Amino acid sequence: MGRPVLAAALGLGIALTGQPARAAGQDTAPAYAFAEDARRIEGAGSTADAAELEPGRTYRSTLPPDAKVFFRLELDDTETTYASATAVPPPGTGVSVADGVKVTVEDADGRSCDADTATFGAPGSPHPVAAWAMREISLRRSLCAEAGTYYVTVERAAPDARGASPDHWELELSTVSEPATRTPDGTATPGAWDSATPAPVQGTARRRSGGAGFAQAAPLGEGVWRDDIRPGQTLFYQVPVDWGRQLHATAELGSSGTDASRYVASALSLDLYNPVRGHVEDLSLGYNGGQKSKALKPLPPVAYENRHASGQQVSAVRFAGAYYLVAHLSPEVAEDYGDGPVPLTLRVRLGGAARNGPDYAGGTVPADVFTVDGGGAASGEGGDAGDETLYRVLAAGGIGTGSALVVGLGVWTVVARRRGAALPG
Secondary structure: OOOHHHHHHHOOOEOOOOOEOOOOOOOOOOOOOOOOOOEEOOOEOOHHHOEEOOOOOEEEEEEOOOOOEEEEEEEOOOOEEEEEEEEEOOOOOOOOOOOEEEEEEEOOOOOEEEEEEEEOOOOOOOOOEEEEEEEOOOOOOOOOOOOEEEEEEEEEOOOOOOOOOOOOEEEEEEEEEEOOEOOOOOOOOOOOOOOOOOOOOOOOOEEOOOEOOHHHOEEOOOEEEEEEEOOOOEEEEEEEEOOOEEEEEEEEEOOOOOOOOOOEEEEEEEEEEOOOOOEEEEEEEEEOOOOEEEEOOOOOOOOHHHHHOOOHHHHOOOOOEEEEEEEEEOOOHHHHHOOOOEEEEEEEEEEEOOOOOOOEOOOOEOOOOOOOOOOHHHHOOOOOHHHHHHHHHHHOOOOOHHHHHHHHHHHHHHHHHHHHHHOOO
16 A cells, blocks of 8 residues: 555554654654655756756755755746745744745846745744746736746845844755647636635544645545644645635634633644645634634635736636645744644635636646646655545545545555556466
8 A cells, every 4th residue: 555645545543744643742843745756956056057947847955045046947938837946944943934935937138037935924933835936928928938048046035034044944846837728818817706705614523644745745625624733843735626616724723721821823824825836825823722713715716817817816726736735833832832732623615616627738747737636646746546546536525534444445455456466476
């Protein structure tokens, strides 16, 4: 068996990070789980020496505290390319709320095609943050439309800010290529959509252990999901969202049973990222030992034309695939409530109806990244047939524990027979 998604379906005591489940009384948050196939690459101090980033590949690098690093893209004049950088400061280090990571895509003349910055924000504690930038082929844009060499610049957001970390940070880099559509997409902005916040999903929570990185994010469907999160820890989950579907998510911290008067204003942060690790929306949740909950702001249904919207939250919901929920619990929680785990509940609702996606003129790289059959654990990390089966079931609207067990056992049996038949007699 050995597949993370299948382990989750069977309810085994194995975390979806591919490592043993977190032990009781663990004092430190687990390290970020980089993609197993990430290739080590060095960021250059000059564009002249920049190493190439190939679409569909994942890379691992290092970000110095006081300098930019450069990488290279070789692009044609038909495909949109997205580049993301996940910055991972070392645990236990100090950080500034204004610091984080900035990603820029530039052309060969030094003109900026796009830029994005992600900061640590109110929790003020070290945790992975991701930023993205793109070279977009669109009728709305004439800049950066030519074929040629482009550069991805990664740097600290505010290295000189008070309390900023003096350490080198680890980086995880990824690039995705999106083909043009067979017919011009025009420049029309998306139509009206239901912006009301629905009632949170109710029902008995199902256990699901969050992963320690994007590559090992735990898959969630519609429903109520229960986990435990420790102070200083960051957990990753992914929700398959099809074209036309509308994602709603609510985060809830459970009561601790501890009589504490101190209120931690930004105890939990929950960030939503799209399939190319572009930031969509976030929330911050305070904690005083009693149960607290908060919902992400309403988002539009996933649609290709969302990219023409002026607001980042709508523009980022431009393709189907794995959307990532990233939860981080501030270390300050430990000062009043101890370093033990705090109950975390995620309520996920998928509204709308699935519909056909755009008529792409070619294939995406990696393949199927913008479908609910692929992306995340189901394709990018070498998922087998069992992973993809469970992922499609989750995408259809969520499954109960009993159903997951039946699916998991069935897939396990099929995979076991295949592997058994392949063994020499």
